[in-house]
Amino acid sequence: MTETCDIAVIGAGSVGLATAHALATTHGISRVVMIDSGDPMALTSAQSGENYRNWWPHPVMTAFTDHAIDLLETIATQTGNRIHMTRRGYALATRRTAPADLMGDLQRGYGDAASSLLREHATAASPYQTPRSSQWDTAPDGVDILTNQDLIRRHFPSFADDIATVIHIRRAGDISGQQLGQFMLEDIRAHGGRLQRARVAGIEVNKGFTLNLQTQDGPASLHAGRIVNAAGPFIADIAKMLGETLNVSNVYQQKIAFEDREAAIPRGMPFSIDLDGQTIAWTEEERDILSADPDTAGLLAPMPGGIHCRPEGGDGGTWVKLGWAFNEAASSPHGEPPLIPHFPDIVLRAAGRLNPSLLRYLGRLPRAARHYGGHYTMTPENWPLIGPMQTPGAFVAGALSGFGTMAACATGAVCAAWVTDTERPSYATALSPQRTADEALMRDLTAGNRGIL
Secondary structure (H helix, E strand, O other): OOEEEEEEEEOOOHHHHHHHHHHHHHOOOOOEEEEEOOOOOOHHHHHOOOEEEOOOOOHHHHHHHHHHHHHHHHHHHHOOOOOOOEOOOEEEEEOOOOOHHHHHHHHHHHHHHHHHHEEEEOOOOOOOOOOOOOEHHHOOOOEEEEOOHHHHHHHOOOOOOOOOEEEEEOOEEEOOHHHHHHHHHHHHHHOOOEEEEOEEEEEEEOOOEEEEEEEOOEEEEEEEEEEEEOOHHHHHHHHHHOOOOOOOEEEEEEEEEEEOOOOOOOOOOOEEEEOOOEOOOOOHHHHHHHHOOOOOHHHHOOEOOOEEEEEEOOOOOOEEEEEEOOOOOEOOOOOOOOOOOOHHHHHHHHHOOOOHHHHHHOOOOOOOOEEEEEEEEEOOOOOOEEEEOOOOOEEEEEOOOOOHHHHHHHHHHHHHHHHHOOOOOOOOHHHOHHHHHOHHHHHHHHHOOOOOO
């Protein structure tokens, strides 16, 4: 017997849950079924850095993430901050004294509001407000640009002395992605939605969609009037079942987390990113070993910037997270994750350039240290795909490479508006698959900064 529902959401990660949540709570569609072979918020969503920010070098993405943060703040308010939302910001550090390109990206991203949001601090006596509190609802807005090294050293004491500019994005911080997912799942169920544990083996299009499922008890089927492809790194697989192709790739990125027993990172430090590229300072012996293996020889070359570091677990916590999305090689999300065994040593060496105290852990990471990663599913321009697919009644919500947690709620709201054909934000078409028909926009995106941080 084939069960029926109004809408089937394929995938129960942060984006699938957010889409089902918007359909059930905002649009009153109770017969929503989420389909996932694993637990909700597992796979890629479980590996999230759980950070959020509203800065992107394009006003469309800034509007999108501002919308997402609005929704996160609403949930934090309604639930007594069950999602553990903090807002110490993002600190973007560079050794350049006049990074005109970064200033241009700020101006472009914030558009007309930039003049009121950007504040430059060029003297040691400048009235810069340090992020002493993690409270999201009392934190300042806008962006502080610190260009005085004495000021930087006073407020960012763990940073290396050669840092010449810090761009402090203030509407930024972190949340608990798992708590957000659990809240949405409970709310979906309270409104009549449900989770079906199954793998989608095929899709037949016939007056709606018949999904051929593989469950623990054997084959099953579900008929839905409309479907949402929110399958994370598998969105291209689902599209293929509809006879469509999505121009996305999966790139595996890695992180480490460990207990900071040496108190190398101040607990009040914002999520910090070293923007500058570097050549890792290997010893001669290490260089000989790395150069002998084609898989590691590339680590001797100049590397891109973008090393991430942040305290983990709040003010009373003791853990630290490090990440570096330097990998550019696409890989399949099927099978074992392609972890680089030496990644912990690699990222520690690189992160030690911004926070030299981290170098204490070289060769002596705590035993419980965690090395993990997840696939960044991305379009060539690194913008998400949210909206109608070519097949009538099918929609996609995906390709949120590295920003799925921060943008999930807005993605769900926009996708649900497409599904129900109701009012959408002004930026919605630019984030839909239909944007490829806008030649001017695509030229603009090809020439611009993709915003990978």
